[in-house]
Amino acid sequence: MIQFRSAFKGDKKSALVFMTLEQVKEKKCALSGKKACDAARAAVSAGHFEGNKGDIFPLIVDGKMVVLFGLGKKADLTPTSLRGLIRRGLLLSYFKKSADIEVILHEDTVDTVKAVIEADIIGTYSWKKYIAKKADDKTVEKKNIFVIAALRPEYAACITTSENVNFARELVNDNADLVDSLYLEKTFRGIVKGVRSVEIEVLGRKELAAKKFGLLLAVNQGSNKKPRVLIAKYTGADKDAPYTAFIGKGLTFDSGGLNLKPTGSMETMREDMSGAAAVLATLKNTIDLRIKKNIIFACGIAENAIDANSYKPGDVITGYAGISVEIGNTDAEGRLVLADVMAYVNKTYKPVKIIDIATLTGAVVVALGHDYTGLVSNNDALAEALLKSAAATDDRAWRLPNYPEIKDSIKSKIADIRNTSTLRGAGGTITGAEFLRRFIGETPWAHLDIAGTAFVDGDSRFYYGHGATGVGVRIFTDYMLNN
Ligand SMILES: [Zn+2]
Structure with a gap:
């Protein structure tokens, strides 16, 4: 204290x-x-x-x-x-x-x-x-x-936000078999319990099937865990004021699926729900700080496991948006889960901006290392605002491009698009982001690829000890307070 x-x-x-x-x-x-x-x-x-x-x-x-x-x-x-x-x-x-x-x-x-x-x-x-x-x-x-030191009013918010950074870390650090979809649903319900400015929508397997979340369900079909989509509509401002959406990837464990990850690449994969953890912790922080903004918080929760029911490389699957996807690799599953949730939130809640956060690609580690989150956006103003928040909070981010010609990189011969690129892994972060962009129409969007920054797999990095870093919570909070 x-x-x-x-x-x-x-x-x-x-x-x-x-x-x-x-x-x-x-x-x-x-x-x-x-x-x-x-x-x-x-x-x-x-x-x-x-x-x-x-x-x-x-x-x-x-x-x-x-x-x-x-x-x-x-x-x-x-x-x-x-x-x-x-x-x-x-x-x-x-x-x-x-x-x-x-x-x-x-x-x-x-x-x-x-x-x-x-x-x-x-x-x-x-x-x-x-x-x-x-x-x-x-x-x-x-x-x-x-x-x-003299006590100043801004310190209380700094303390609360820092504690909620740790709230995200607790979710990431614990065992994948403990922090599963039901645990995250319980956590989510606990955060919003009794809060009058929040309406929630929780989608289980039945609702997801009825709404045709084919991509998310395909990713989860080799798992005995239950798929979930958690959505909170937080109205901190006038209810007619526009909503911004924060959407998190929540793979409670990622084995890679039938395109199995090798030993050495799987041991920290309980971190693959760090995006969802950031969104849940930001939801909690938003409520704790009573932030006067309208925000949609959404998480797509699944587990990429293996059994006889696992989805298969080479198959074509269609999800909520009606876009067919060739599965080039079952380990590029986060974008499938996000695609369904992003398309659904975009259509149902009509946010004026969408910001997703995900441990999406190993390529972001090659491009930027572990010190900068990769940011890709279709909107310069949104990207600039997020970079400003990243700099102000020392939760660093660096922008990578999205440009018209990149769309050819995810072409498929047998489907509308493919979940891996034709570039043999080159530019993996921006091709992954381009895949996501197809699911939000013209909505201003930014994507935070935190695969390099979500977890310290050593003694320490900067001022973070081993394990989850709680990346994103401070960026999102600063962004809400200043935009
Ligand atoms: Zn994966």
Whole structure:
């Protein structure tokens, strides 16, 4: 939990003091009037602590742990590096047994305090549900952080949004056999329960068959899980004001289907519902923050599993939009699920904009790596607005093109289009996006391919630990608040 204090009191067991190189040179001390300040000055005067990026100097003052942490040159700090450094400070083993830490910043500005909030809530989050806990280890527990800064009204929203980023991560990180379609439906119903500004539509197998969601049902037909489409119509503004739609891909597990993924590519595939997790967490955040906008939140939920009923490569399947699709590869299933949901939402709810979010292609990792979400759009204004929100929230995105000639890449000899391109994988992200574009008519649309950014399959990246990152929640929230 984060609390705010106007001045350093030194009454907690531990303190973490961030200082830039310049502050150390000027021998400025934020611990004024306290013994800790004398100790810090002594460390600086003796040259033990210079304030270089990542420098750490622990002091014991009256039995309390005070750690000086260097940020380096102020001009070199970026939103990402600042969050990363603060996260490192908060996770130092010196604080292993501390439940309370006073945090003294190098400056009291909105951006810096928001960086502390995100470094604490998003940065120190870790997924340890299935690891036995050591009784006295507070590292993974929620610490009480006392930030020495003036309390400003925008911090409450930043805290809520950061917690909802973690809400998305919890959904992604847990087992695929636990977080299945019914679990997500229950989560969805829980989020909207008692909320008067929300109307919902939940489509099960029977309704999906009646409405001819042939593509989504084909993807799910090798699974014993139930297919679901979850839609919430949130009316935060005047009911006659236009609606924007957020649509998430929710493959609770993706084996690849009969075009089976190889070992090494399947182990993290419970993350293939990260788009749906982002949409559900954004729905929760929208309700929590009472955002005054009209939004349609929709998720297509299926599982791409294998048995004798699995859909087959080479078959032609027609879905809700009436467009026939040749199945070039059963592992390009996310676009099939999304196509039905996007076409349905577009026709039924008539949103003025559609933004989908999906772990869609491995190609986006080749193109952009793990640090930028791929953005494809048929509308420059919408793309610009989303890129602005991505930059403002440090939830990075980079635009890739959509252009008229790309349509030839998904031609089929036996169907209207094909779910894989004729380009042997070249430009896989933009051909995948082009497939989706066919299902929304002329509606302004943007597609976020988060296959590279949804999950950290290592120790950490930037200020995210191992596992899900909760990508998209901050972009969507900022977009709603500013557009
Ligand atoms: Zn797949």
